[in-house]
Amino acid sequence: MRLADLPFPFESAPGPAAVGFAEVMADQWQVTAGRLRSAGATLVALWAADRRDLHDGFEIRAAYALEDGLACLRLSLPAEAPDYPDLGEHFPAAGRMQRAAFDLTGVAPLDPADGRPWLRHGAWPAGAHPLRRDVVARSVWPAVPDDYNFVSVSGDGVHEIPVGPVHAGTIEPGHFRFSVVGERVLRLEARLGYKHKGIEKRFESMTLDEGVALAGRVSGDSTVAFAWAYAMAVEQLTGATIPPRAAALRAMLLERERVASHLGDLGALGNDAGFAFGLAQFSRLKEDWLRLNARFWGHRYLMDRIVPGGLTDDLDDAHLPVLARQVHDLADEVARLRRIYDDHAGLQDRLRDCGVVSNDLAQRLGLTGLAARASGMAVDLRVGCAVPPYDGLDVRCATRPEGDVAARAAVRFDEVTESLRLIGLLAETLPDGPTRVAVPSARQGSCGIGRVEGWRGEVLVFVEAGADERIRRCHPHDPSWQNWPLLEHAILGNIVPDFPLINKSFNLSYSGVDL
Amino acid sequence: MLPQYALSQLLEALFAVVVAPLALGWVNQCRAWLQNRRGPGVTQPYRVIAKLFRKEVVLAHQASFLFRAVPYVVFGCMVLATGIVPMLATALPFAPAADVIALVGLLALARIFMALAAMDTGTAFGSLGARREMLVAALAEPALLMVFFMPSLIARSTSLTTIVETLAHQRVAVHPSLAFAAVAFVMVMLAENARIPVDNPGTHLELTMIHEATILEYSGRHLALIEWAHALKLLVYATIGIALFLPWGIAEAGHWAGLPTAVLALVAKLLVGGAALAVTETVSAKLRIFRAPEFLATAFLMAVLGMLTHLLLEGTA
Numbered sequence: 001m002r003l004a005d006l007p008f009p010f011e012s013a014p015g016p017a018a019v020g021f022a023e024v025m026a027d028q029w030q031v032t033a034g035r036l037r038s039a040g041a042t043l044v045a046l047w048a049a050d051r052r053d054l055h056d057g058f059e060i061r062a063a064y065a066l067e068d069g070l071a072c073l074r075l076s077l078p079a080e081a082p083d084y085p086d087l088g089e090h091f092p093a094a095g096r097m098q099r100a101a102f103d104l105t106g107v108a109p110l111d112p113a114d115g116r117p118w119l120r121h122g123a124w125p126a127g128a129h130p131l132r133r134d135v136v137a138r139s140v141w142p143a144v145p146d147d148y149n150f151v152s153v154s155g156d157g158v159h160e161i162p163v164g165p166v167h168a169g170t171i172e173p174g175h176f177r178f179s180v181v182g183e184r185v186l187r188l189e190a191r192l193g194y195k196h197k198g199i200e201k202r203f204e205s206m207t208l209d210e211g212v213a214l215a216g217r218v219s220g221d222s223t224v225a226f227a228w229a230y231a232m233a234v235e236q237l238t239g240a241t242i243p244p245r246a247a248a249l250r251a252m253l254l255e256r257e258r259v260a261s262h263l264g265d266l267g268a269l270g271n272d273a274g275f276a277f278g279l280a281q282f283s284r285l286k287e288d289w290l291r292l293n294a295r296f297w298g299h300r301y302l303m304d305r306i307v308p309g310g311l312t313d314d315l316d317d318a319h320l321p322v323l324a325r326q327v328h329d330l331a332d333e334v335a336r337l338r339r340i341y342d343d344h345a346g347l348q349d350r351l352r353d354c355g356v357v358s359n360d361l362a363q364r365l366g367l368t369g370l371a372a373r374a375s376g377m378a379v380d381l382r383v384g385c386a387v388p389p390y391d392g393l394d395v396r397c398a399t400r401p402e403g404d405v406a407a408r409a410a411v412r413f414d415e416v417t418e419s420l421r422l423i424g425l426l427a428e429t430l431p432d433g434p435t436r437v438a439v440p441s442a443r444q445g446s447c448g449i450g451r452v453e454g455w456r457g458e459v460l461v462f463v464e465a466g467a468d469e470r471i472r473r474c475h476p477h478d479p480s481w482q483n484w485p486l487l488e489h490a491i492l493g494n495i496v497p498d499f500p501l502i503n504k505s506f507n508l509s510y511s512g513v514d515l
Numbered sequence: 516m517l518p519q520y521a522l523s524q525l526l527e528a529l530f531a532v533v534v535a536p537l538a539l540g541w542v543n544q545c546r547a548w549l550q551n552r553r554g555p556g557v558t559q560p561y562r563v564i565a566k567l568f569r570k571e572v573v574l575a576h577q578a579s580f581l582f583r584a585v586p587y588v589v590f591g592c593m594v595l596a597t598g599i600v601p602m603l604a605t606a607l608p609f610a611p612a613a614d615v616i617a618l619v620g621l622l623a624l625a626r627i628f629m630a631l632a633a634m635d636t637g638t639a640f641g642s643l644g645a646r647r648e649m650l651v652a653a654l655a656e657p658a659l660l661m662v663f664f665m666p667s668l669i670a671r672s673t674s675l676t677t678i679v680e681t682l683a684h685q686r687v688a689v690h691p692s693l694a695f696a697a698v699a700f701v702m703v704m705l706a707e708n709a710r711i712p713v714d715n716p717g718t719h720l721e722l723t724m725i726h727e728a729t730i731l732e733y734s735g736r737h738l739a740l741i742e743w744a745h746a747l748k749l750l751v752y753a754t755i756g757i758a759l760f761l762p763w764g765i766a767e768a769g770h771w772a773g774l775p776t777a778v779l780a781l782v783a784k785l786l787v788g789g790a791a792l793a794v795t796e797t798v799s800a801k802l803r804i805f806r807a808p809e810f811l812a813t814a815f816l817m818a819v820l821g822m823l824t825h826l827l828l829e830g831t832a
């Protein structure tokens with residue numbers, strides 16, 4: 001389905017990314033979702049905002065990915081009864097996003113399938129909604145008891161294993177409730193939100209220029225993706241066009257971030273299967289990679305390099321041969337390690353047929369990004385409606401049909417190889433010219449959406465400008481929203497000790513969804 | 516009992532208690548080298564144990580006296596085990612009191628108490644670990660007994676000192692039966708000492724743990740004793756392996772002059788054995804937990820094959 005097939009007068013945003021904004025009536029909200037669903041569109045993000053100060057009640061927005069771009073539908077809700085039809089029936093991924101939207105703003109779906117809180121853990125009472133505009137950002141509420149009802153499984157020999165939020169290793173906090181018989185997992189329920197820190201509220205006290213630094217900190221391992229998506233949104237709403245050199249350099253940073261993350265994950269996957277050799281080797285490669293980042297860009301993880309209008313610093317052309325050589329050497333090393341991984345019977349025994357997500361399930365529940373590609377879905381923003389410079393790079397989308405841990409490892413290997421090729425190509429064909437342009441001033445109330453294929457999947461950032469170049473509303477969306485629920489399905493029928501491996505093969509963000 | 520025999524016994528136990536962390540440190544250091552890492556040095560286990568002894572003990576509210584007693588029981592069992600295994604000399608007054616079957620029982624006793632303590636606090640991970648530990652133990656112990664029966668048949672005794680003396684006196688000859696038994700023993704040793712491929716001693720993933728999950732609730736001096744006992748257990752297994760399959764160089768009863776040679780021989784064998792263990796661990800990945808029974812069944816099969824080979828090919832002479 002294309003944007004033009006929808007019966008709405010789309011106001012298309014300027015810039016290279018095809019994004020259309022449209023207003024929807026309450027009766028069309030759910031019907032449209034059903035049409036989009038049956039036409040194969042996917043729900044990318046859903047968020048709400050308080051507009052009572054503009055005498056506009058509340059609003060809920062849903063962003064759908066269509067063949068030729070993104071449709072951002074907006075439903076206006078009355079201030080006295082801010083509820084809307086549930087989208088969970090058509091898009092299961094909407095469930096948690098709707099729960100989070102309710103906790104933050106108080107807009108609720110009618111008859112939700114799951115009415116439990118998501119981000120509210122007891123730090124604020126049930127009636128309070130911190131993202132409402134009349135709530136002061138520094139508000140402190142008395143702690144309320146946090147009684148979350150996990151779905152329990154009963155039966156002979158069934159027992160529960162609660163894991164987290166504090167783990168034995170230094171990892172992000174999340175609670176996993178396993179219902180098991182012996183070692184076999186009957187059900188897994190994840191509870192997240194332990195890292196909620198009010199990022200969206202903080203955005204509202206920042207200017208459009210300042211916001212990029214916070215966007216780059218939504219999920220630290222995807223800082224380039226979030227910063228680029230934010231910058232793209234601001235450029236869209238102000239009508240700025242970045243020079244070709246800036247676009248090429250941004251892509252180079254994004255691919256370097258992808259390579260760094262994949263190298264880290266491939267090592268960790270080996271280590272979690274007890275193959276510490278893999279961790280040592282991939283850590284070495286990743287460290288060299290990060291050090292070159294620090295040398296040429298001044299930051300190991302490339303934080304704060306992308307700003308609205310371009311990049312903070314240009315890359316010295318004298319560095320390009322060094323980059324090309326590093327890419328070439330790394331490709332050789334990764335190929336050798338891949339042969340070792342592939343030929344290691346013990347390791348392959350752990351990875352194969354472990355944590356399978358079938359293509360059918362992935363389509364039904366809306367899996368996205370790297371994990372979706374490992375389940376045979378060819379979704380990659382760099383391939384489809386690509387923004388420059390990806391439109392000229394002919395990116396190969398790495399897919400695997402199996403959907404198991406081994407497939408997710410294989411997609412990572414393929415993507416490292418492809419990203420290395422892209423970096424080499426970008427270094428060869430880097431255009432001359434400026435790397436930053438001045439961003440025009442933003443009209444109050446204008447909106448923009450940036451979408452970037454981060455290493456986990458599609459990162460989306462929505463920005464609405466307020467008065468005086470300030471942010472009125474900013475919603476950063478991490479692909480982990482879509483993929484966390486799939487983890488609960490991937491573990492079914494597997495055994496408890498395989499969970500860390502399956503979890504690592506997805507490697508989803510906690511911070512990115514807890515906001 | 517002659518006083519020098521008592522001295523020999525004391526010396527051996529002391530040697531084991533002091534050297535055990537070093538042996539573990541050597542294995543870890545070899546693993547680090549094999550992974551291109553610098554490693555923490557062979558003395559790291561001493562530093563860990565010293566650190567833990569200085570730390571406060573944190574006990575769960577519902578922990579019973581059993582939980583507090585188990586570290587001492589386990590450590591005691593391991594020290595006793597070192598008294599039975601001829602490491603340096605065969606002149607051990609304790610040895611006649613306990614044969615190989617008692618040794619297997621002693622190791623089982625330590626494990627049962629460990630499992631009980633793990634379940635004592637009532638945490639999910641404790642019982643998870645205890646359950647898995649018993650799964651491994653139930654399969655490893657019969658295999659270990661079969662391994663011991665083979666050399667017992669050769670020596671016509673289940674006393675370790677007699678076995679070692681008999682084996683050390685044999686002409687240097689290849690016994691296919693002993694080769695089978697040795698392979699089986701190494702497999703059991705990997706499983707019993709929570710090494711890769713059965714368990715991963717270095718993991719931080721609580722859901723995959725076997726042995727580590729049983730000791731998650733321990734801290735301070737209790738944990739120090741358990742870690743030390745763990746190092747002792749590895750040394751006990753290593754020295755049993757050496758005594759059974761590479762006995763040459765051991766000081767026999769009455770040959771005090773042989774003791775320095777025995778120490779050198781043991782250290783050399785431990786260095787080689789530790790390095791070999793590190794290589795095995797580095798080239799393997801951890802088995803999926805339900806492959807562990809297959810692994811231990813293979814060990815049992817090897818031990819049985821060893822015994823059959825002995826009975827069929829080597830006669831009963």
